[in-house]
Amino acid sequence: MERRKFLATCGTLLAGGSLAAMGSVLAVKASRNEGDMMWQIDPEKCVQCGRCQTECVLPVSAVKCFHANQVCGYCDLCGGYYRANVKELNTAAENMMCPTGAIQRKFVEEPYFEYTIDEELCNGCGKCVKGCSSFGNGSLFLQIQQERCLGCNECKISKVCVSGAIQRVPVGTAYKLKEHA
Secondary structure: OOHHHHHHHHHHHHHHHHHHHHHHHHHHHHOOOOOOEEEEEOOOOOOOOOHHHHHOOOOOOOEEEEEOOOOOOOOOOOOOOEOOOOOOOOOOHHHEOOOOOOEEEEEEEOOEEEEEEOOOOOOOOOHHHHHHHHHOOOOEEEEEOOOOOOOOOOOHHHHHOOOOOEEEEEOOOOOOOOOOO
């Protein structure tokens, strides 16, 4: 066989194998049904230990902060946004609770502010959740972002979760939300 023909055949086989592998991964994800399971955090059990940020197999954790808008007081002095005992209410890094700047604040009307989470910046550390629960009404909580989660058979975070807040639940089960403070 000529070298050129051999290389063309190898290239075709490699490309076909790659497409077949990608197709099977997509087929597995598409075939999820109600009997399949997913990982989920119970916000009532979570103690914001910080392990969601450090123990996920992904470079940036699939665990993200969520905001229960119906619970939020839209406070000027938000315990999830500002550190405790800040001298000034400004956005200087030393005043902010979030180390990545994932919490965005927008003025609504005196004295109310709207808080949103920039999912791309959130690393799942839980510092804002702990601050909101300690000095606020607890409207921030951690949850696994299913679009990011790999759905590992044995979630590394769940193995080290000190409160047992991470469990497998049926895919049809809705996200557990924080309903009250």
